[in-house]
Amino acid sequence: MRQPLRRNSRDPDGFPVRGLAVTYRDGHVLDRHTHPWAQLVYAASGTMRVAVPDAAWLTPPTRAIWVPGGTPHAIHMRGTVAMRTLYLAPTDPDARLAACRAIEVAPLLRELILHIVRIGMLDVNDDGHARLEGLLVDLLADAETVPLQLPLPSDPRARAFAERLLADPGADVGFADLAQGAGASLRTLQRLFLAETGLSLEAWRGRARMQQAVVSLSNGAPVTLAALDAGYQSPSAFIAAFKRAFGVTPARWRAG
Numbered sequence: 001m002r003q004p005l006r007r008n009s010r011d012p013d014g015f016p017v018r019g020l021a022v023t024y025r026d027g028h029v030l031d032r033h034t035h036p037w038a039q040l041v042y043a044a045s046g047t048m049r050v051a052v053p054d055a056a057w058l059t060p061p062t063r064a065i066w067v068p069g070g071t072p073h074a075i076h077m078r079g080t081v082a083m084r085t086l087y088l089a090p091t092d093p094d095a096r097l098a099a100c101r102a103i104e105v106a107p108l109l110r111e112l113i114l115h116i117v118r119i120g121m122l123d124v125n126d127d128g129h130a131r132l133e134g135l136l137v138d139l140l141a142d143a144e145t146v147p148l149q150l151p152l153p154s155d156p157r158a159r160a161f162a163e164r165l166l167a168d169p170g171a172d173v174g175f176a177d178l179a180q181g182a183g184a185s186l187r188t189l190q191r192l193f194l195a196e197t198g199l200s201l202e203a204w205r206g207r208a209r210m211q212q213a214v215v216s217l218s219n220g221a222p223v224t225l226a227a228l229d230a231g232y233q234s235p236s237a238f239i240a241a242f243k244r245a246f247g248v249t250p251a252r253w254r255a256g
Contacts, residue, residue: 014124019117046081058211060218096141103143153196157184169208170231
């Protein structure tokens, strides 16, 4: 096992990992904020939208978002959210944990998160806690990165348009209607999205819809309902789009 973070921890109180358990109502927003501690944003139930300056994720209970210390981030709750999050003290950086990413929460990692949350704080002077910390860091660093990242434009007009799309990715609303009141023409928005995210508007909304589909499938929705949630009227079209995005069908993805 690699050396645990406690050996380089700069937490003056001797608690290099702290857990937080709190339940939020639907629609609650933790406005953009930052802190020197790294954070594993995880919910045992419910769905969260986590946004950093240049990307956003829609995350179900089978996923978590790793946010390195000092990264501005905001969290929006969808439905009742049982947040079970961990904070890791500032430390010498591990290259595997240097960037924000969505990670797969395997059963062992999930149980470890919940166990640390129940403890509350890992004590630097407790050898058992040190072993838990070392295991946690290894599991986080080696966890599979899942393709749920949605790049966000920085231009305020394009960003406002993106927020409209994210509010309901599956809505059957045309781009021209959504662009009304955005402060820029649809043609300008198309140019901004391509320049700042590398995606066309169509591809960007398609990726947002795939995020919504993953959440629906993770919450147990059948494929037909997940297709409707993601804005697809035809299950076959949805299955084809999902397979292009993730390499497997929705049913096989959920089984795996």
